[in-house]
Amino acid sequence: GAGVSQSPSNKVTEKGKDVELRCDPISGHTALYWYRQSLGQGLEFLIYFQGNSAPDKSGLPSDRFSAERTGGSVSTLTIQRTQQEDSAVYLCASSLVRGTSGTNTGELFFGEGSRLTVL
Amino acid sequence: LAKTTQPISMDSYEGQEVNITCSHNNIATNDYITWYQQFPSQGPRFIIQGYKTKVTNEVASLFIPADRKSSTLSLPRVSLSDTAVYYCLVGFPGGSYIPTFGRGTSLIVHP
Numbered sequence: 194g195a196g197v198s199q200s201p202s203n204k205v206t207e208k209g210k211d212v213e214l215r216c217d218p219i220s221g222h223t224a225l226y227w228y229r230q231s232l233g234q235g236l237e238f239l240i241y242f243q244g245n246s247a248p249d250k251s252g253l254p255s256d257r258f259s260a261e262r263t264g265g266s267v268s269t270l271t272i273q274r275t276q277q278e279d280s281a282v283y284l285c286a287s288s289l290v291r292g293t294s295g296t297n298t299g300e301l302f303f304g305e306g307s308r309l310t311v312l
Numbered sequence: 313l314a315k316t317t318q319p320i321s322m323d324s325y326e327g328q329e330v331n332i333t334c335s336h337n338n339i340a341t342n343d344y345i346t347w348y349q350q351f352p353s354q355g356p357r358f359i360i361q362g363y364k365t366k367v368t369n370e371v372a373s374l375f376i377p378a379d380r381k382s383s384t385l386s387l388p389r390v391s392l393s394d395t396a397v398y399y400c401l402v403g404f405p406g407g408s409y410i411p412t413f414g415r416g417t418s419l420i421v422h423p
Contacts, residue, residue, distance in 0.1 A: 236413035284355045299405025303355025
């Protein structure tokens with residue numbers, strides 16, 4: 194597709210259930226980011242992928258959160274045993290890596306987000 | 313990482329020019345200044361990026377003084393559709409770049 198695609202757009206789940214959120218980045222973008230945004234707040238960084246590897250997982254809030262990326266393309270963010278405080282919009286962004294040194298242009302292209310509500 | 317400070321909110325009226333200033337006193341030599349715009353229920357969208365002096369595109373202008381300790385995003389003749397949150401980011405877009413978004417500036421344009 195032309196842009197970053199995220200699914201589902203909305204997810205309502207019960208506390209304690211596991212959820213999977215999917216991100217399909219722009220073709221050719223090797224850098225992929227996950228952010229979380231609570232109501233009225235800024236974006237909270239979760240994890241960054243360069244290809245299939247995640248050099249920076251520092252933002253994952255707990256061990257209930259994990260993410261993977263396969264084939265240098267689609268990424269899945271998994272939240273196990275969801276809690277009410279996990280309710281937020283989860284945003285995915287991709288970016289083009291420029292040059293053989295891995296220099297990033299810096300421009301992120303965001304998806305529409307996945308709104309998660311934990312009851 | 314250079315910390316940025318920008319107003320929490322601003323109000324304006326249709327047709328006016330809006331200037332949003334961002335402070336980044338500890339900006340590093342290699343850092344660029346990037347602004348994003350976020351509409352409700354959407355992800356942020358890149359608006360403009362600069363290193364020094366002035367940059368202009370079809371959406372906005374970015375003014376950066378010589379000391380680079382601040383920058384001003386200028387939106388000419390705003391309309392109701394410019395109501396959004398505007399984020400100022402500072403960092404070097406190379407290596408393992410992690411763009412850091414603060415609270416941003418919530419701009420409300422009134423009729």
